Amino acid sequence: MNEQSTGKDILNPERPLSPASILVTGDATVDWMLAVPTVIAPAALHASYQWETRAPVQIVAQPGGSALVHAVLAACAALAPDGNLTIEGVAVPDVALADPDRDIVPRTFTVWQPFPIAPQRRDLTWRMQQFLGVRPAANGVSALSASDGVAEGLVIDDSNLGFRDDPVNWPRCLDGSEGTPANVVLKMSSPLGQGRLWDRLAGRLADNLTVYVSVGDLRKEFAPVGQPLSWERTATDVTRAVRERRDLASARRVVVSLGLSGALLIERDGPSWLIFDPLHQEGDWEGARPGAASGLGTCIAAALALEASRSETPDWLRAIRSGLEAGRALHEGRFVRPENPDEDGLTFPATMVAQILLNGGDAGFRTVEVPDGEEWHIFASAFAESHRALAARIVVEGDVVACQDVPVERIGAWSSIDRTEIESMRSVRNIIREFLHERRSRPLSLAVFGPPGSGKSFAIKQMAREWMSGGTRITVLEFNLSQFASPADLPAALQRVRDCAVEGTLPLVFWDEFDTGLGGRELGWLAQFLAPMQDGAFIEGGITRPIGPAIFIFAGGTHATMASFKTRAVEIPGAKATDFLSRLRGYVDILGPNSREASDRTFVLRRALLLRALLQLRAPGLLSGNRLDIDPGVLRGFLDVTTYVHGARSMESIVDMSALSGRLRYERSALPPRHQLGLHVDPDEFLALVHAQD
Numbered sequence: 001m002n003e004q005s006t007g008k009d010i011l012n013p014e015r016p017l018s019p020a021s022i023l024v025t026g027d028a029t030v031d032w033m034l035a036v037p038t039v040i041a042p043a044a045l046h047a048s049y050q051w052e053t054r055a056p057v058q059i060v061a062q063p064g065g066s067a068l069v070h071a072v073l074a075a076c077a078a079l080a081p082d083g084n085l086t087i088e089g090v091a092v093p094d095v096a097l098a099d100p101d102r103d104i105v106p107r108t109f110t111v112w113q114p115f116p117i118a119p120q121r122r123d124l125t126w127r128m129q130q131f132l133g134v135r136p137a138a139n140g141v142s143a144l145s146a147s148d149g150v151a152e153g154l155v156i157d158d159s160n161l162g163f164r165d166d167p168v169n170w171p172r173c174l175d176g177s178e179g180t181p182a183n184v185v186l187k188m189s190s191p192l193g194q195g196r197l198w199d200r201l202a203g204r205l206a207d208n209l210t211v212y213v214s215v216g217d218l219r220k221e222f223a224p225v226g227q228p229l230s231w232e233r234t235a236t237d238v239t240r241a242v243r244e245r246r247d248l249a250s251a252r253r254v255v256v257s258l259g260l261s262g263a264l265l266i267e268r269d270g271p272s273w274l275i276f277d278p279l280h281q282e283g284d285w286e287g288a289r290p291g292a293a294s295g296l297g298t299c300i301a302a303a304l305a306l307e308a309s310r311s312e313t314p315d316w317l318r319a320i321r322s323g324l325e326a327g328r329a330l331h332e333g334r335f336v337r338p339e340n341p342d343e344d345g346l347t348f349p350a351t352m353v354a355q356i357l358l359n360g361g362d363a364g365f366r367t368v369e370v371p372d373g374e375e376w377h378i379f380a381s382a383f384a385e386s387h388r389a390l391a392a393r394i395v396v397e398g399d400v401v402a403c404q405d406v407p408v409e410r411i412g413a414w415s416s417i418d419r420t421e422i423e424s425m426r427s428v429r430n431i432i433r434e435f436l437h438e439r440r441s442r443p444l445s446l447a448v449f450g451p452p453g454s455g456k457s458f459a460i461k462q463m464a465r466e467w468m469s470g471g472t473r474i475t476v477l478e479f480n481l482s483q484f485a486s487p488a489d490l491p492a493a494l495q496r497v498r499d500c501a502v503e504g505t506l507p508l509v510f511w512d513e514f515d516t517g518l519g520g521r522e523l524g525w526l527a528q529f530l531a532p533m534q535d536g537a538f539i540e541g542g543i544t545r546p547i548g549p550a551i552f553i554f555a556g557g558t559h560a561t562m563a564s565f566k567t568r569a570v571e572i573p574g575a576k577a578t579d580f581l582s583r584l585r586g587y588v589d590i591l592g593p594n595s596r597e598a599s600d601r602t603f604v605l606r607r608a609l610l611l612r613a614l615l616q617l618r619a620p621g622l623l624s625g626n627r628l629d630i631d632p633g634v635l636r637g638f639l640d641v642t643t644y645v646h647g648a649r650s651m652e653s654i655v656d657m658s659a660l661s662g663r664l665r666y667e668r669s670a671l672p673p674r675h676q677l678g679l680h681v682d683p684d685e686f687l688a689l690v691h692a693q694d
Contacts (some may be wrong), residue, residue: 002280003071007127012496013274018324021084021085021151021152021153021309022073022085022086022087022088022089022151022152022153022154022155022261022305022306022309023088023151023153023154023155023171023173023181024066024069024070024073024087024088024089024090024155024157024305024325025066025090025091025154025155025156025157025163025169025170025171026069026090026155026156026157026158026159026163026187026649027065027066027106027157027158027159027160027161027162027163028063028064028065028066028067028092028098028105028106028157028534029063029064029065029105029106029107029134029161030061030062030063030092030096030097030106030107030108031062031063031068031107031110032059032060032061032100032107032109032281033059033060033061033066033079033110033111033112033128033346033468034057034058034059034109034110034111035057035058035060035112035113035126035346036057036111036112036129037056037057037113037114039268041109041385041499052319053448058346058349059630060346061097061098061100062093062097062346062347062348063092063097064108065106065157065159065161066089066090066155066157066163066216067089067090067091067155068295068298068307068348069089069157069187069298069302070087070089070090070091070153070274070347071299071348071685072246072298072299072302072350072353072354072357073087073089073155073302073305073306074087074356075350075351075354076302076306076354076355076357076358078351078354078490078667079351079354079355079358080358081306081345085133086471087205088151092105092208095385095547098418099692100135101247103135103136103137103138104137104138104161105137105434106134106136106137106161106162107134107135107137107467107469108131108133108134109112109129109131109132109133109134110128110129110130110131110132111129111130112126112127112129112346112552112568112580113125113131113291114126114127114640115131115289115290115291115334115419116289116290117333118288118289118332119288120288122361122616123240124332124333124530125332125333126333126346127150127289127290127291127292127293127294127331128291128292128294129291129292130292130479131292134161134351135163135282136162137161137162138148141289146399150181150694151171151173151179151181152181152183152309153176153182153183153184153185153305153308153309154173154181154183154184154185155183155184155185155187155301155302155305156184156185156186156187156197156201156672157185157187157188157298157301158186158188158195158197159189160189160190160195160338161190163197163199164194164195164196164197164198165195165196165197170179170197170200170500173691174200174201174204174205175192175200175204180204180205181205181208181613182208182210182308183208183210183305183308183309183314183319184201184208184209184589185208185210185212185304185305185308186201186209186210186211186212186251187212187297187298187301188211188212188213189213189217189223190215190217190219190220190221192213192218192221192245192247193245193247193248194247198247199599202247202250202643203253203309206250206251206252206287207252208252209251209252209253209420210251210252210253210254210255210304210308210316211248211251211253211254211255212254212255212297212301212304213254213255213256213257213301214256214257214296214297215238215256215257215258215259215282216244216437218238218241218256218560222239223237223241223245224237224240224241225293226243227426227427227430228258228281228282228283228284228327228426229281229422229423229426229427230277230281230368230418230419230422230426231262231281231378231407231491231557232276232377232378233273233423234258234262234281234282234375235264235272235274235276235370236254236370236376237397238258238264238266239264239266239272239370240591242254242256242264242266243266249268250268251268252267252268252269253265253266253267253268253316253378255270255296255300255304255316255320256298257300257324258276258282259282259283259285259286259296260285260286260293260296260324260327260328260331261276261277261281261282261283261284261285261286262274262276262277262281262282262323262324262365263275263282263300263320263323263324263333264370265316265320267318268365271369271370272369273317273367273368273370274367274368274369274370274375274378275317275320275321275324275365275366275367275368276363276365276366276367276368276378276405276407277331277365278364278366278403278405278407278408279400279408279593280409281409281426283408283667285328286331287427289296289331289332291331293327293330293331293349294330294331295327295330295353296323296324296327296330297336298353299323299324299327299330299357300320300323300324301323301329301384302353302357302579303319303320303322303323303357304316304319304320304323306319306357306358307319310669315597318366319369321360321363322356322360322363322473323357324354324363324365325356325360325363325365325649326352326357326360328351328363329352329353329356330349330353330520344421359477359561362410362438363408365402366382366404366405368381368382369381374669376420378405378406378407378416378419378644380405381604382405382406383405383406384567387602387605388639388640390402390403390605390606390608391604391605391608391639392608392639393609393638394472394605394608394609394612395608395612395628395630395635396411396627396628396630397626397627397628398612398626398627398628398636399417399609400626401626403417407422408423409422409425409426411425411429411462411463411466411556412462412465412466413458413613413617414458414459414462414463415454415463415609415613416606416609417602417605417609418587418591418602418605420591421588421589421590421606424587424588424589425459425463427586427588428448428463428586428588429463430588431444431446432444432446432463432551432588433583434466435551436467436472436506439458439548439549440660441507441536441546441548441549441551442533442535442536442547442548442549443532443533443547443549443551444550444551444552444585445529445533445554445583445585445604446551446553446554446585446586446587447553447554447555447556447562447565447584447586447587447588447590448460448553448554448555448556448587448588448589448590449556449560449561449562449563449564449565449587449588449590449594450556450560450589450590450591450592450593450645450647451560452557452646452647452649453592453644453646453647453648453649453650454590454591454592454593454648455590455592455610455647455648456555456556456590457478457510457512457553457555458648459588459590460508460510460553461476461508464508472506473504473505473506474505474506474508475500475503475505475506475507475508476507476508476510477493477496477497477507477508477509477510478509478510478512479487479493479509479510479511479512480510480513481512481513481514481515481516481518481525482512482516482557485487486518486519487518487528489530490538491538491539491540494532494538494540494547495540497509497546497547497548497550497608498545498546498547500548500550504551506551507550507551508516508551508553509550509552509553510553510555511529511552511554511555511558512551512557513555513558514526514554514556514557515558515559515569516557516558521570521575522572522575523568523572523575524575524576524579526576526579526580527575527576527579527580529554529580529583530554530576530579530580530583532547533552533583536548536605539598542693547554547621560589561589562587562589569581571588578658591603591606592606592647592648593606593607593643593644593647593648593651594643594647604639604640607638607639607651608621608639610648610651611638611639611651611655614651614652614655615628615630615666616628616654618655618656618660619655619661619663619666621659621660621662621663621664622660622664622665622666624664628666629664629666630665630666631665631667631668631690633668633689633690633691633692634666634667634668634671634690635672636689636690636692637686637687637689637690638651638654638677640689641681641682641685642682642685643681643682644680644681645680645681647677650679650680650681651680653679654671654677654680654681655674657676658671658672659669668690668691671690676688
């Protein structure tokens with residue numbers, strides 16, 4: 001600690017706390033960490049060899065809970081430029097840090113191992129590999145307290161380890177006998193909104209109360225917060241879940257963290273605000289950096305308390321951004337590195353966190369107000385410029401630069417800004433991820449729709465590349481049912497699917513144009529797939545043969561959307577449409593580069609993303625750094641032409657037919673001649689756009 005941070009522990013009960021700017025109290029813990037500096041865990045070795053491992057295992061103890069929040073704020077006080085910040089609170093005595101059997105405070109036990117700092121990085125950092133459990137304090141109550149403190153600001157870490165139901169250890173400011181704190185920050189764990197402490201805070205200090213919870217704790221209590229499909233949907237779900245809880249809604253404001261990618265600030269008497277990373281949704285950022293995230297709640301609670309102490313009109317959004325930034329810094333390797341295991345052990349970097357809390361607050365996070373209603377789009381709130389203006393910037397500057405304020409979903413080379421398309425694709429990805437985890441014995445059946453040339457198979461294949469990079473061996477098979485002469489051709493195709501199991505790979509099977517006719521019967525193929533989808537088997541030569549695990553992708557050829565297919569299918573007697581639909585586990589509508597309807601304003605953004613990707617791949621010489629050099633007229637033609645005859649394939653064909661080899665700029669002279677353009681667009685309209693006055 002430092003001279004501006006004082007504490008009271010059980011070894012020095014006579015030492016009172018002086019008046020403080022911020023008082024930290026609540027559940028303090030000792031966190032016992034077993035650090036195993038080897039990438040291969042001993043359990044992976046044969047039992048007879050495990051004793052031969054010579055990895056220098058460490059056992060490290062550090063203060064946790066309210067004591068850790070205290071340490072972070074004390075570091076902020078030491079670094080504060082004006083020197084006026086005073087922090088007081090509980091301090092875990094040295095004896096508790098030396099003996100795991102000392103039961104004066106709760107003790108947590110975890111296993112830590114080295115993990116790569118970030119994707120494509122080979123250097124390592126410590127991260128939690130496993131949480132083993134908690135041993136409670138004697139009689140279930142911590143003996144540490146800060147009950148003599150008087151505070152302008154109060155921070156309470158309520159981890160449901162005894163403090164919430166032990167008024168003896170509460171500071172007197174909670175009952176009003178020693179003054180009322182102007183700001184109270186409550187870091188609360190499940191069960192939420194319960195216990196004597198909550199009753200006291202909600203009854204006497206609700207107007208001063210800022211509550212921090214994680215979205216995981218909300219979900220544990222059956223809050224209707226769905227899977228992270230889009231930032232808009234998540235923000236709407238969380239806001240509604242908080243406002244509909246009478247307990248949480250009584251607080252002045254509630255902060256809900258969404259992992260290391262975002263958070264919600266929900267004001268009781270004001271709006272809700274989403275703080276988000278445009279490049280990652282909930283769980284995505286840390287999902288690419290294995291190992292359990294830890295310390296985020298400490299960072300955000302400390303950030304909120306610090307901000308409240310610095311201004312009479314706190315910038316809560318800035319505080320949350322800095323807390324998220326500090327949480328990411330912890331996860332990405334600011335603990336002592338495993339290649340230096342003897343250098344101060346495994347240490348929580350309180351000073352580093354304090355520096356970020358005092359000076360950070362950006363790190364790529366964006367903020368948008370959450371409006372009432374379900375169907376809203378961040379784009380409309382974030383951009384004053386038009387869809388068309390943004391589309392031009394995407395092509396020239398790239399979406400990373402142009403779309404810094406809006407969510408962009410990327411799966412390999414596929415990308416989208418459209419909320420509907422993003423939600424649909426992420427829902428399918430979640431379904432497949434669950435299937436890969438469980439590896440069920442029968443096929444997983446999904447459908448994908450889109451207009452011709454929309455890139456239906458491309459999007460799914462880019463998803464498959466993600467699975468393969470994670471170690472899943474996949475064989476991609478494609479069968480076009482419009483080319484099958486009769487149902488007798490189907491068993492041979494299913495036998496090829498079955499062979500993949502023998503080869504040790506998972507078959508990803510595209511059944512293209514599954515909605516085509518069979519023998520003059522519209523949608524005649526649907527009935528042929530009922531048994532393979534439901535039973536995971538087919539009959540060949542009178543013998544029932546199991547298919548094994550597989551992913552079936554039914555790609556529509558005559559219907560552009562699931563709604564269109566479903567509406568028509570149920571009208572056809574004998575098509576078995578209801579049976580077929582009941583066997584599907586999900587679907588996705590790929591929108592493509594053409595406008596769907598008069599209200600579709602995002603088609604120009606889809607065109608821009610596709611054009612940028614095509615030119616990066618086919619003509620990298622057009623790029624100077626991230627900037628792509630293209631004639632404004634050529635860009636206008638690509639973005640503004642009314643229709644591409646064959647969808648994305650037409651855009652790709654025009655690029656392929658252009659004379660771009662060896663060029664540094666996409667000039668008008670590089671375009672294909674009029675009669676070749678006529679295969680894919682209205683050539684008169686396209687060229688008129690190209691030659692229009694800028």
